[in-house]
Amino acid sequence: MTTIPVALGARSYDVRIEPGLLVRAGAVLAPLSRGRPMPIVTDTNLAAHCETLVASLAAQGIAAPVRVLPAGESTKSWAQLESLTDWLLAQGVVRSDHAIALGGGVIGDLVGFATSILKRGCNFVQVPTTLLAQVDSSVGGKTAINSKAGKNLIGAFHQPSVVLIDPQVLDSLPQRELRAGYAEVAKYGLIDDAGFFAWCETNAAALFAGDPAARAEAIGHSVAAKARIVAADERETTGTRALLNLGHTFGHALEAETGFSDKLLHGEAVAAGMALAFAFSAQQGLCPVADAERVAAHLRAVGLPDGLAAAGVSADGATLVGHMLHDKKMEGNTLPFLLARGIGQTYLDKTVDLAKVAAFLDGQRR
Numbered sequence: 001m002t003t004i005p006v007a008l009g010a011r012s013y014d015v016r017i018e019p020g021l022l023v024r025a026g027a028v029l030a031p032l033s034r035g036r037p038m039p040i041v042t043d044t045n046l047a048a049h050c051e052t053l054v055a056s057l058a059a060q061g062i063a064a065p066v067r068v069l070p071a072g073e074s075t076k077s078w079a080q081l082e083s084l085t086d087w088l089l090a091q092g093v094v095r096s097d098h099a100i101a102l103g104g105g106v107i108g109d110l111v112g113f114a115t116s117i118l119k120r121g122c123n124f125v126q127v128p129t130t131l132l133a134q135v136d137s138s139v140g141g142k143t144a145i146n147s148k149a150g151k152n153l154i155g156a157f158h159q160p161s162v163v164l165i166d167p168q169v170l171d172s173l174p175q176r177e178l179r180a181g182y183a184e185v186a187k188y189g190l191i192d193d194a195g196f197f198a199w200c201e202t203n204a205a206a207l208f209a210g211d212p213a214a215r216a217e218a219i220g221h222s223v224a225a226k227a228r229i230v231a232a233d234e235r236e237t238t239g240t241r242a243l244l245n246l247g248h249t250f251g252h253a254l255e256a257e258t259g260f261s262d263k264l265l266h267g268e269a270v271a272a273g274m275a276l277a278f279a280f281s282a283q284q285g286l287c288p289v290a291d292a293e294r295v296a297a298h299l300r301a302v303g304l305p306d307g308l309a310a311a312g313v314s315a316d317g318a319t320l321v322g323h324m325l326h327d328k329k330m331e332g333n334t335l336p337f338l339l340a341r342g343i344g345q346t347y348l349d350k351t352v353d354l355a356k357v358a359a360f361l362d363g364q365r366r
């Protein structure tokens, strides 16, 4: 078992990574349960994993009532939040209890937010089942639902008590979802770790082929990077945690243009967004062109979109910049951009001229 601490003072917790951990989860969670039930919230795609988890808890004498929600982004809604909190209350949950989020980012975000407000805050455990959730959204305590005005606009910082990652659950994940999650893995290299990006270039094929060592290394390295960044800037106030948004501003515009739908998954939009952030940085003379080309080449090599056309977007620059202005990262009249001086050298720039971004995007249309 690899254990990675997230050091946040009184809110510190461990991320535990081990193939087969789902089968042993009951023993790991027994000290948190203290004989109390642990309600599980999951989605319709995860019946087999849920059965494994329920059996593992039952073997330790822990009751685990299950709530199964529809799979998909629309579950991050006020209506689902209301019915989930009603259900948790009906289970008799008290403040010191732990609910378990078994699923991808949607389930993790919803359960995290529900437990942040239930009885003014009770506890939860993350058991992420997608690569994206394992390397990003389950760690760091960002929780939210969507509102009519946009994604993730209603939420709270609420840290889990523990994160249990079983890389074997990725065996049943569709390849497209695996690729989308991989964008966030490569992101850790692009942010501040050129050596890890080189590792990604060498080992991505093995990871996609299911090699357990490559998967363990990719997840462990990513979680350690995320833990370090979150410990340095839990609430995204100093700019350090904002580095995790590399590719997200360009990506947000692409997601908005494609209707936040299955046409372009979040991780796919982040991949195209990272390629665009590097290409824009290169066009502005900030970053070597060769680095931007290397980023795009790697994303293409693993089957991720490397720009507008590959993301299926043909809108002009003004339209895409218009979408960016609705991004929750807007600060007054400025939109902070993550730009790059090279691979592993990303930085936050709050002075980017949006007219230049629009002109750049026009030049990227094919």
Ligand code: GLY
Pocket (backbone or CB within 6 Å): 136, 137, 139, 140, 142, 241, 244, 245
């Ligand atoms: N996914 C970005 C963050 O956790 O800050």
